[in-house]
Amino acid sequence: MNPFVVIGYRGADAFCDRETETETLIKNLKNGRNTCIISPRRLGKTALIHHVFNSLKGWTCVYVDLNLCNNLSDFLKSLASALANVPGTNRFSFIELLTSLKFQVELDALTGQYSVGFNLVKPGDNRKSVSELLKIIAKQRNVVIALDEFQQILSFKDEQAEGWLRAEAQQHNTIRFIYSGSQQRVLHEMFGSSKRPFYHSAELMSLKCIPKALYIPFIVNLFKKGKKNITYDVAGFIYDYCLGFTAYIQLLCNHLYDEKNAVIKEDSALSTIGNLLKQYEPFYLKLKKPLTDIQFRVLLAVAKLKKVYAITGNEFMRSAGITNPSSANKAVSALLNYDLIYTDTDERGNEFYSIDDVLFLRWLERQSA
Numbered sequence: 554m555n556p557f558v559v560i561g562y563r564g565a566d567a568f569c570d571r572e573t574e575t576e577t578l579i580k581n582l583k584n585g586r587n588t589c590i591i592s593p594r595r596l597g598k599t600a601l602i603h604h605v606f607n608s609l610k611g612w613t614c615v616y617v618d619l620n621l622c623n624n625l626s627d628f629l630k631s632l633a634s635a636l637a638n639v640p641g642t643n644r645f646s647f648i649e650l651l652t653s654l655k656f657q658v659e660l661d662a663l664t665g666q667y668s669v670g671f672n673l674v675k676p677g678d679n680r681k682s683v684s685e686l687l688k689i690i691a692k693q694r695n696v697v698i699a700l701d702e703f704q705q706i707l708s709f710k711d712e713q714a715e716g717w718l719r720a721e722a723q724q725h726n727t728i729r730f731i732y733s734g735s736q737q738r739v740l741h742e743m744f745g746s747s748k749r750p751f752y753h754s755a756e757l758m759s760l761k762c763i764p765k766a767l768y769i770p771f772i773v774n775l776f777k778k779g780k781k782n783i784t785y786d787v788a789g790f791i792y793d794y795c796l797g798f799t800a801y802i803q804l805l806c807n808h809l810y811d812e813k814n815a816v817i818k819e820d821s822a823l824s825t826i827g828n829l830l831k832q833y834e835p836f837y838l839k840l841k842k843p844l845t846d847i848q849f850r851v852l853l854a855v856a857k858l859k860k861v862y863a864i865t866g867n868e869f870m871r872s873a874g875i876t877n878p879s880s881a882n883k884a885v886s887a888l889l890n891y892d893l894i895y896t897d898t899d900e901r902g903n904e905f906y907s908i909d910d911v912l913f914l915r916w917l918e919r920q921s922a
């Protein structure tokens with residue numbers, strides 16, 4: 554099997570580094586502290602959570618993905634499904650409890666996962682049902698619930714879901730929580746503002762790129778194990794091309810591993826990149842379609858400079874071919890709304906703008922070349 558995982562988590566052997574982060578997360582759990590993992594998209598938050606769960610012995614680990622949750626009813630369903638699928642034998646007692654609470658639990662023979670429906674649960678009782686589930690979970694000795702893409706609760710139409718959930722979490726102080734998400738500004742505000750319910754309720758972990766010096770040997774060794782050969786230089790080239798973003802490094806290595814050549818050279822990497830960009834081009838053209846000329850020029854300038862600290866600064870404005878600072882500000886706001894760029898702060902606390910879809914960024918670079 555291709556050792557470069559591109560979907561999900563497949564165990565410690567296919568997982569690169571994150572030792573310090575794993576240790577910190579486990580220490581936090583064991584000392585009764587919650588953690589909120591924040592990073593740009595595709596850096597490895599979800600895989601890190603699964604890696605921590607995989608490393609924890611004697612804990613009940615519940616993973617809830619809020620990505621597709623739009624309301625408390627979806628959240629209830631995701632929480633119940635997460636319980637029905639907890640790793641280990643605890644799963645069966647949870648399934649029994651869910652059934653006694655009138656949830657419908659069914660095994661999907663294709664995926665081996667349990668799916669949970671609740672057409673037997675009274676509609677409108679979502680809060681009560683979530684409370685009941687949390688009460689059941691809290692009876693476990695060592696238990697952690699990961700709420701991935703946590704910022705999604707802000708879009709719940711149900712009133713004050715944020716405050717209500719905080720009160721629930723506080724009530725069950727035997728449950729540890731790992732929150733995680735990629736909307737950095739929103740999460741910083743949720744956990745860092747004294748006016749918000751989750752204020753200071755978790756340690757913040759800002760996930761950064763895996764260091765190049767650790768990723769290169771990981772890549773070289775996985776190729777070697779498959780009796781293939783890639784030099785440190787070519788692995789370094791892939792890391793740099795992907796700007797250190799885990800998902801894209803994994804994707805390129807996955808494709809290169811699939812090549813017939815036993816020795817991977819830089820020209821193979823270049824042709825793989827070319828093929829991927831060609832494959833994604835129709836999608837990128839769709840992203841470009843709604844943009845005005847100025848917005849697209851600003852996007853090209855962000856791609857060119859990679860990190861932009863001053864949107865009204867000379868270098869950026871010149872690069873975008875703009876003279877009016879308010880046009881630059883407006884275009885950046887529009888691009889943020891389209892989710893084509895994101896903002897983050899660097900190690901010194903300075904805010905910058907960038908593009909987290911690395912292949913899109915590289916495609917944009919080609920458009921201005």
Ligand SMILES: Nc1ncnc2c1ncn2[C@@H]1O[C@H](COP(=O)(O)OP(=O)(O)OP(=O)(O)O)[C@@H](O)[C@H]1O
Nearest residue numbers: 558559560561568569594595596597598599600800
């Ligand atoms: N440390 C790692 N070693 C190897 N592969 C990893 C590592 N971390 C993540 N990956 C892989 O990179 C890809 C992206 O990781 P993941 O989905 O965890 O990122 P994410 O930050 O949760 O992304 P998103 O913001 O889109 O939810 C996945 O295919 C995952 O398997």
Ligand SMILES: [Mg+2]
Nearest residue numbers: 598599600701
């Ligand atoms: Mg994720």
